[in-house]
Amino acid sequence: EAGVAQSPRYKIIEKRQSVAFWCNPISGHATLYWYQQILGQGPKLLIQFQNNGVVDDSQLPKDRFSAERLKGVDSTLKIQPAKLEDSAVYLCASSYWGVGSEAFFGQGTRLTVV
Amino acid sequence: DAKTTQPPSMDCAEGRAANLPCNHSTISGNEYVYWYRQIHSQGPQYIIHGLKNNETNEMASLIITEDRKSSTLILPHATLRDTAVYYCIVSDSWGKLQFGAGTQVVVTP
Numbered sequence: 197e198a199g200v201a202q203s204p205r206y207k208i209i210e211k212r213q214s215v216a217f218w219c220n221p222i223s224g225h226a227t228l229y230w231y232q233q234i235l236g237q238g239p240k241l242l243i244q245f246q247n248n249g250v251v252d253d254s255q256l257p258k259d260r261f262s263a264e265r266l267k268g269v270d271s272t273l274k275i276q277p278a279k280l281e282d283s284a285v286y287l288c289a290s291s292y293w294g295v296g297s298e299a300f301f302g303q304g305t306r307l308t309v310v
Numbered sequence: 311d312a313k314t315t316q317p318p319s320m321d322c323a324e325g326r327a328a329n330l331p332c333n334h335s336t337i338s339g340n341e342y343v344y345w346y347r348q349i350h351s352q353g354p355q356y357i358i359h360g361l362k363n364n365e366t367n368e369m370a371s372l373i374i375t376e377d378r379k380s381s382t383l384i385l386p387h388a389t390l391r392d393t394a395v396y397y398c399i400v401s402d403s404w405g406k407l408q409f410g411a412g413t414q415v416v417v418t419p
Binding site for chain 1: 342344352353354355356359361395397401402403404405406407408409410411412
């Protein structure tokens with residue numbers, strides 16, 4: 197089966213610009229996660245969707261970050277405006293139903309803000 | 311959310327078993343223990359998970375203590391390709407996966 201697809205793989209932007217990341221989860225997976233991973237740290241959960249509803253977004257900086265999952269399938273994560281400290285790898289993952297299921301991760305998008 | 315405690319690093323000889331400990335003393339009855347690993351520059355990879363019973367798959371074994379306050383991931387025959395950061399995670403009733411700092415495992419020839 198196809199894995200979690202993310203695009204783009206790499207992105208370089210200037211601070212105060214906006215950027216968007218796209219994620220296509222594994223077909224049939226109801227749960228979708230977005231993570232931010234700063235170099236040398238573990239992934240930090242930004243937002244978790246169950247179908248097209250938000251389960252947890254407690255660590256999403258809502259003044260600049262937004263995410264949506266239309267029709268409970270694909271998802272986009274947006275940063276507007278970007279700051280230098282947003283430089284990180286953004287990972288998307290999906291699982292069949294969250295609790296009790298394994299999550300599969302995409303390769304991530306490496307964002308560099310200059 | 312239940313937190314986990316792992317040693318920051320471990321070394322293991324190639325061909326030997328690697329035993330990775332994890333403490334999760336505040337785990338609740340309906341929370342699962344998950345293990346993931348992350349090889350440099352790749353996304354995390356699922357290894358195994360369990361609720362109460364010990365589990366085994368083609369990659370590893372998971373041993374959960376009877377009181378569920380700690381667990382051990384066992385890689386039966388470590389290879390150089392098992393060098394990675396290993397994360398122990400306690401997942402809540404919604405399947406939330408909060409990663410900590412993990413254990414850096416280095417397998418040496």
